[in-house]
Structure formats: structure tokens, C-alpha cells
Amino acid sequence: MKLTLDDKHIEFRDEVRTFLKEKLPPELAEAGRLNSSSFSEPQHNLPWQKILHEKGWAAPHWPKEYGGTGWDEMQRYIFSSECARAGTPTLSPMGLQMVGPCIMGYGTQEQKDYYLPRILAGEDYxxxxxxxxxxxxxxxxxxxxxxxxxxxxxxxxxxxxxxxxxxxxxxxxxxxxxxxxxxxxxxxxxxxxxxxxxxxxxxxxxxxxxxxxxxxxxxxxxxxxxxxxxxxxxGWTVAKYLLEFERGGGSSAGLEAALERVKAVAHAEPANGRRLADDPAFMRKFAETQITLESIVITEKRVTAALAAGGNPGPASSMLKTARTETLQKIDELAIEAAGYYGGVEQMAARQPGSNVDAIGPAHHMTAMPKYLNNRAASIYGGSNEVQRNVMAKLILGL
The missing domain is CATH 2.40.110.10 (Butyryl-CoA Dehydrogenase, subunit A, domain 2)
Incomplete structure (x- = not known):
């Protein structure tokens, strides 16, 4: 498991950044920035998936034999991080990250031949x-x-x-x-x-x-x-296999990008006459969240290394699901605090991609409250975090 970038990965990171700069249309970048749900609407994520599919990058976690990229775990992490920083629309995970691997693991050859190419191309949603x-x-x-x-x-x-x-x-x-x-x-x-x-x-x-x-x-x-x-x-055997990818799949790249945005606001915008970056109480909560996020990143790299060696996420998927969702909610709380009274303004019309309705206050605060409200469900869906702790107690601690 590598924690630092070697020359190969630095070159790959630069390639991804160039690709995003050249191929991510402004209207899709806006849609990604304004999205407040788990993943983007199909009118935004399917055009982006088509662009990625033409490049051969639609399914970084798939084996190359099924149309995947053949990237190592560090390349996948770099790609996720750069997409999060660029604000790309979030692709629907239902096909690419969940049922696709399930069909690879348990489907018939006929099912693989029919469904997998259609999932890659976005023909089935x-x-x-x-x-x-x-x-x-x-x-x-x-x-x-x-x-x-x-x-x-x-x-x-x-x-x-x-x-x-x-x-x-x-x-x-x-x-x-x-x-x-x-x-x-x-x-x-x-x-x-x-x-x-x-x-x-x-x-x-x-x-x-x-x-x-x-x-x-x-x-x-x-x-x-x-x-x-x-x-x-x-079907329970198949369902458990899929849930490991639902809970353990993905990465913390989006969390890192969201926390960076909170940090930028805390250092740039005054709240009640002074910057949040100068508020010890706020910065203590920020530091605690940042430390937790670092531990998630390390665990993700352990899991992706296991996947690269032919394993599956196993009970570590429950650890990641719990830690990610609770950290996501902490970041949302920090964003609400950073937004101040702007966070309480309902701006449904203004935050639609392509809208001509002006934002009330700084535009980047428009999604703080919708994300906070939407992500309250994150610790419930995919198996509640209470259930995940039971899984960890049984399979990791042997209780």
C-alpha cells in the first residue's frame, strides 16, 4: 500500500487534470457544484459518463476484461480526488459500482455479455x-x-x-x-x-x-x-456481496473537497466581525474532523489494496460506511456554521443549473442547508450505522 505519489502517479495526476480542464463542460461543472443529493440527476451525470466512456474511464474499479481501466489503487484514488476537486457530476453508483460488480461475480455469461456493456455506456439506468x-x-x-x-x-x-x-x-x-x-x-x-x-x-x-x-x-x-x-x-449471498461494494466502495475524495471548501470560507469570510479561522472553537471542530478524515483515507487505501489483490472489502466496508457518513454529517454542520444566516435561506430556484435567479448572499452557501438535510439519511441508508457497528463487533472484534 503506497501513501505517496511516485513519478508515474504524478504524471497520471497531471493527465487527469488536463483531461478535466479540456473535457468537463462548464454547464456540467455547474451542475456538479450545485448538486446537493447523493448523486447527480441523469440529465447531468449521463452526459458526463458518456465523455468518460469515450475516454475509457467510466469504470475505474472494473477489471480491464470487462471494460475497466486497469488502474492501480493509487490511480483510482487520484482520479476520484481530481474529479471531486473539479466538481464533476457524480455518476450514479447503482450500475457502475453496485450491480455491475455483482453481475461480474454471480451473473451468467449471457448476463455479463448483455448488461455490462450497457452499464458502461449508460444505456441502462x-x-x-x-x-x-x-x-x-x-x-x-x-x-x-x-x-x-x-x-x-x-x-x-x-x-x-x-x-x-x-x-x-x-x-x-x-x-x-x-x-x-x-x-x-x-x-x-x-x-x-x-x-x-x-x-x-x-x-x-x-x-x-x-x-x-x-x-x-x-x-x-x-x-x-x-x-x-x-x-x-x-439471493442473500449475492446481496451481501453487493452491500460490501455499496458500503465500502467509493472514496473520501468528495469529503476532502468539501472540507477544503469549508476551510476556504473560514479563512476568507468574516462571521460576526471576525473570520471563523480565528475562532478557536470552530477550528477545534475543524481539526477533529480533518483528523478523522485522514484515518478514513488510510483505511480506504488498505481496502483498495485488498481489492487489487483479488479480495473484497469484507467487514472493513462497514467501518468505512460508518466513518464516511458520520464525517460527512460533521462537514455539513461546519458548512452550515460557516454559511451563517445565509444557510437558512431556501433558494431552490437559484440553485438549479442554468437558473437566471440570483443567489441571496454568496452563491457557494446555497447548497449548505440542502446538503445538510439530505445527508441526514446517509447514516441510515445502505444499512444504518447502528447495524454496521453490530457487524464490526461480530466480524472484527469477535463479540
Whole structure:
């Protein structure tokens, strides 16, 4: 595991910076800067994914044989960091980071041949059908039924908190195919088309006033068994594999960039007559957050080194998920404090990309409150942090 850049990586960093400078359109940079959700809207992230795909950089974590870059862990880290600093739109992780690796690990050759190129090119836009009303972090309690009927399953039930389901044309979904044995058994992993008759998507408006999540209803939805990944009733194995990438995938590059922005504001803008950089209480909180972030970076590099050697994130994914999300929330709190009374102004119209509505106060404060509100969910989705601590206690500490 390397912690410093050698000449090869310095050259690569310069290549990435040149690429971003030349290929990131101003309108997409603006969309990335104004985005306050987990990832950008498809009208912004798909054009950026197309640009990356043409370069061969859409899937840095994929093996080269499936269209990945073949980069080492340091190159991937550099790329993520430079994209975060440049403010690129955040690509949807559902296909590239979650179901894609899952299909590589458990899919049939036919599924790999069909889905993986489409995921790379952005031809399919995915959502995740895991949580249900009453079955969130306790995922094993899910009840959405899939009844076998010849070459199909017939699905009835609902999924909730389904991010960007209103944009998606595909879903990877967990369904219950048996009630026998432990709750973890009897679950099957399916790939399905969101245009299938009987699927209805209802919006859920978040506390930040945004339409990001949905509830999806299934009424006698017929899904071909050819969409099953892994064996029937063994979807829990596939789901755990995917969750390791959901919780452990990605990097802290976005956190580093966000903390740097807070630091710049603290040193540049006065609050109540003096800079926040001169406020010992604020700077103590800033330093504590910065130290925690450094420990996350080191852990990420350990995990990426393990991945490069052919392993998977394992229980370290739970450590990273917990630490990242809680650090993200601390950075949001610092940003709110730095924004002062500007942070409390609702500016939905002004913060739309391409808007001609002027910001009230400094423009970079417009997203402080929406990000703070949106990211309160970060310590819940993907398995709540309380559940992650149970995983760590069991698998790492042996309790």
C-alpha cells in the first residue's frame, strides 16, 4: 500500500487534470457544484459518463476484461480526488459500482455479455429494490413475494426509499421466494425492467424539498427467471456481496473537497466581525474532523489494496460506511456554521443549473442547508450505522 505519489502517479495526476480542464463542460461543472443529493440527476451525470466512456474511464474499479481501466489503487484514488476537486457530476453508483460488480461475480455469461456493456455506456439506468416498509436495515425481513410461474416470477409488494426510480429503466431487486428456514434463506436476487406492466412509482419528497426517493409498487408483475442472479433462494449471498461494494466502495475524495471548501470560507469570510479561522472553537471542530478524515483515507487505501489483490472489502466496508457518513454529517454542520444566516435561506430556484435567479448572499452557501438535510439519511441508508457497528463487533472484534 503506497501513501505517496511516485513519478508515474504524478504524471497520471497531471493527465487527469488536463483531461478535466479540456473535457468537463462548464454547464456540467455547474451542475456538479450545485448538486446537493447523493448523486447527480441523469440529465447531468449521463452526459458526463458518456465523455468518460469515450475516454475509457467510466469504470475505474472494473477489471480491464470487462471494460475497466486497469488502474492501480493509487490511480483510482487520484482520479476520484481530481474529479471531486473539479466538481464533476457524480455518476450514479447503482450500475457502475453496485450491480455491475455483482453481475461480474454471480451473473451468467449471457448476463455479463448483455448488461455490462450497457452499464458502461449508460444505456441502462439502475435503481435498487432492497428496502421495504418495515424492512430497511433489517433487510432479511423483506416480504415482497415472487411466486414461480413457469419461466417467470410474479411479483407483488412494494419497495421504498428507492433512489431515482423515477429515472431508472432497470432495477436490481430482492424478493422472497420461500418462507422456509431462516429469514436470510428464501430470498432471490432479480434484475428487472422498470417498464414492465404492473410497476408504479410514487414520489417521496425529502425534507430538503427534493424528489430523489420513491416508493415502488408491484401488482402481479411478471419477471423472467432469466433475470435471476445466482440461485433461487440464495439471493442473500449475492446481496451481501453487493452491500460490501455499496458500503465500502467509493472514496473520501468528495469529503476532502468539501472540507477544503469549508476551510476556504473560514479563512476568507468574516462571521460576526471576525473570520471563523480565528475562532478557536470552530477550528477545534475543524481539526477533529480533518483528523478523522485522514484515518478514513488510510483505511480506504488498505481496502483498495485488498481489492487489487483479488479480495473484497469484507467487514472493513462497514467501518468505512460508518466513518464516511458520520464525517460527512460533521462537514455539513461546519458548512452550515460557516454559511451563517445565509444557510437558512431556501433558494431552490437559484440553485438549479442554468437558473437566471440570483443567489441571496454568496452563491457557494446555497447548497449548505440542502446538503445538510439530505445527508441526514446517509447514516441510515445502505444499512444504518447502528447495524454496521453490530457487524464490526461480530466480524472484527469477535463479540
Amino acid at each position: 439502475w435503481c435498487q429494490g432492497y428496502s421495504e416498509p418495515g424492512s430497511g436495515s433489517d433487510l432479511a425481513s423483506l416480504q415482497m413475494r415472487a411466486v414461480s410461474d413457469g419461466d417467470d416470477y410474479i411479483l407483488n409488494g412494494s419497495k421504498i426509499w428507492t433512489t431515482q426510480a423515477h429515472h431508472a429503466n432497470k432495477m436490481f431487486c430482492l424478493v422472497r421466494t420461500s418462507n422456509e428456514g431462516k429469514p436470510q434463506t428464501g430470498i432471490t436476487f432479480l434484475l428487472l425492467d422498470m417498464t414492465t406492466p404492473g410497476i408504479r412509482v410514487e414520489p417521496i419528497i425529502t425534507i430538503a424539498g427534493e424528489h430523489e426517493v420513491n416508493q415502488v409498487f408491484f401488482d402481479d408483475v411478471r419477471v423472467p427467471k432469466s433475470g435471476r442472479v445466482g440461485e433461487e433462494n440464495d
